[in-house]
Amino acid sequence: MRLTMTCSVVTGLLVIAQAFLVARVLNGVLFHNLPIGAFPAEMAGLVAAIALRFGSVWSTERFGFSAAAKVMRALRAELIDKVETIGPAGLAEARTGELVAALAEGVRAVEPYYARYIPASVLAVVLPLAIVMVAFPLDWMSALIFLVTAPLIPVFMILIGKGAEALNQKQWRRLIRMSGHLLDAVQGLATLKAFNAADRMARQVAEVADGYRRDTMAVLRVAFLSSLVLEFFATVSIALVAILIGFRLLWGGMGFFEGLFILLLAPEFYAPLRAMGTAYHARMEALGAAERMLALEDLPQLAETGGATPLPSPGAIEIRFEDVHLVFADGRRALAGVSFTIAPGQTVALVGPSGAGKTSLLNLLLGFVKPTTGRVLVNGVPLAELDLAAWRRRIGYVPQHPRLFAGTLAANIAPGEDAPDRARLERAIADAGLTDVVAAVPGGLAGRVGEGGAGLSGGEAHRLAVARAFYRDAPMIVLDEPTAHLDGQSEARVQEALARLLPGRTGLVAAHRLAGIQGADRIVVLNEGRIAEEGDHATLLARGGLYAGLLRPGPAATPEAAQ
Numbered sequence: 001m002r003l004t005m006t007c008s009v010v011t012g013l014l015v016i017a018q019a020f021l022v023a024r025v026l027n028g029v030l031f032h033n034l035p036i037g038a039f040p041a042e043m044a045g046l047v048a049a050i051a052l053r054f055g056s057v058w059s060t061e062r063f064g065f066s067a068a069a070k071v072m073r074a075l076r077a078e079l080i081d082k083v084e085t086i087g088p089a090g091l092a093e094a095r096t097g098e099l100v101a102a103l104a105e106g107v108r109a110v111e112p113y114y115a116r117y118i119p120a121s122v123l124a125v126v127l128p129l130a131i132v133m134v135a136f137p138l139d140w141m142s143a144l145i146f147l148v149t150a151p152l153i154p155v156f157m158i159l160i161g162k163g164a165e166a167l168n169q170k171q172w173r174r175l176i177r178m179s180g181h182l183l184d185a186v187q188g189l190a191t192l193k194a195f196n197a198a199d200r201m202a203r204q205v206a207e208v209a210d211g212y213r214r215d216t217m218a219v220l221r222v223a224f225l226s227s228l229v230l231e232f233f234a235t236v237s238i239a240l241v242a243i244l245i246g247f248r249l250l251w252g253g254m255g256f257f258e259g260l261f262i263l264l265l266a267p268e269f270y271a272p273l274r275a276m277g278t279a280y281h282a283r284m285e286a287l288g289a290a291e292r293m294l295a296l297e298d299l300p301q302l303a304e305t306g307g308a309t310p311l312p313s314p315g316a317i318e319i320r321f322e323d324v325h326l327v328f329a330d331g332r333r334a335l336a337g338v339s340f341t342i343a344p345g346q347t348v349a350l351v352g353p354s355g356a357g358k359t360s361l362l363n364l365l366l367g368f369v370k371p372t373t374g375r376v377l378v379n380g381v382p383l384a385e386l387d388l389a390a391w392r393r394r395i396g397y398v399p400q401h402p403r404l405f406a407g408t409l410a411a412n413i414a415p416g417e418d419a420p421d422r423a424r425l426e427r428a429i430a431d432a433g434l435t436d437v438v439a440a441v442p443g444g445l446a447g448r449v450g451e452g453g454a455g456l457s458g459g460e461a462h463r464l465a466v467a468r469a470f471y472r473d474a475p476m477i478v479l480d481e482p483t484a485h486l487d488g489q490s491e492a493r494v495q496e497a498l499a500r501l502l503p504g505r506t507g508l509v510a511a512h513r514l515a516g517i518q519g520a521d522r523i524v525v526l527n528e529g530r531i532a533e534e535g536d537h538a539t540l541l542a543r544g545g546l547y548a549g550l551l552r553p554g555p556a557a558t559p560e561a562a563q
Contacts (some may be wrong), residue, residue, distance in 0.1 A: 068113070
């Protein structure tokens with residue numbers, strides 16, 4: 001930006017030098033009957049000034065764009081870091097379309113502010129001031145006109161800009177809303193079709209799009225109006241200077257050199273002010289986008305940020321929850337004083353009614369949320385002090401709804417790896433019971449699946465998520481109700497794969513269907529964010545408490561629990 005502003009200053013000085021040399025040559029040729037060859041230094045200086053002015057204008061744009069690109073990269077990185085601190089739990093409360101618009105369109109809207117508005121602002125200050133300082137000793141009357149008329153342009157620009165700013169904010173809010181509507185419509189197209197609601201959603205999107213069109217046209221009307229006002233004042237001011245110089249030349253009250261020099265400078269005096277008027281709308285657009293990006297600050301920062309402590313003894317994982325309380329920003333209490341330990345190589349299952357706190361415990365362990373009070377320790381080190389990236393590399397995670405990406409099977413089993421190990425991939429596929437599925441996909445491991453696992457059944461997608469865990473070969477396994485939405489046959493195949501995955505590893509399993517966790521080393525029963533009871537399957541069943549009630553068919557038990 002310093003280079004940009006320096007080039008703007010140089011451009012302003014070259015404008016004055018160029019006008020001076022042109023006036024000097026024309027004065028000598030027209031009034032002193034000298035040939036152009038009598039001005040070798042002036043002509044060489046004029047050529048140099050034109051070339052340098054071209055170079056300084058190009059450099060201003062080049063450095064301005066480079067500065068804007070750096071700002072955009074830094075801003076996008078900061079926003080993504082912000083998204084990471086919000087975490088998956090916090091982002092669940094935000095609309096994806098709004099988030100994408102802020103990260104994509106919002107950051108892009110900042111570019112003209114740095115590339116155009118700031119250089120134009122510098123030039124609008126430096127060049128008029130320099131011209132007034134040069135003109136005053138030669139023609140105080142024209143300099144006075146410059147001083148009186150110059151403030152009118154920014155004053156009217158600001159007055160019009162106040163209305164434009166409100167319109168820009170409204171336009172950006174409409175764009176965010178339209179993005180959210182469109183993304184919701186695309187993601188829920190199957191549901192909309194099933195309920196014959198696609199036409200209604202299309203009308204809603206069309207209405208929002210039409211509103212955005214009207215807001216955009218309103219902004220453009222203000223932009224054209226402001227340009228008209230600025231051009232009008234600049235043209236009238238230049239005309240006033242030209243008329244006064246013309247009459248004084250006619251009456252002999254001014255020399256030709258001084259008159260021509262000031263007349264050449266007059267358009268250049270108002271040019272940066274007019275250019276700043278155009279760039280001022282880039283500022284308005286950037287402010288409108290910034291408002292949407294700052295809205296991310298209102299989202300609670302739920303995710304654990306971690307520290308730099310390496311994980312000790314990473315081959316064997318012990319987990320300890322110490323008096324963990326979790327209260328969300330809206331006052332919802334998810335956990336209240338939960339304490340238990342998972343020994344290395346032990347599998348602990350979390351069961352309980354919906355909303356009991358099972359997923360919250362998993363999110364705490366993964367660092368997706370941080371406890372309000374209490375601690376989560378991994379091998380004796382608080383999670384808040386651990387290097388979270390290194391910790392997550394030690395976790396094999398199978399969520400309730402596995403996220404599959406458009407790409408090859410190999411890329412989905414080993415996400416984030418440019419060149420997955422072929423032998424490990426084949427071993428993971430076999431352990432997850434996916435050999436027949438991979439063989440049926442054209443291209444095998446190089447075969448492609450669609451976004452969200454298009455081309456695979458629900459059970460196959462879940463087994464692919466299990467294959468991810470096998471491929472990672474992590475000492476810690478976290479399972480979040482991995483069979484909750486599967487039919488009996490698919491559930492059985494996933495359970496077979498999990499039975500091969502868990503032995504020898506530390507496991508934490510949140511279960512809604514209880515049939516698959518009866519062989520867990522320990523079962524922790526949650527209710528309303530507290531531990532209601534814990535023990536193995538036989539002990540809890542004999543006790544006749546909440547766990548036994550969940551297993552018992554009847555009105556109090558869920559259909560899944562009854563299995």
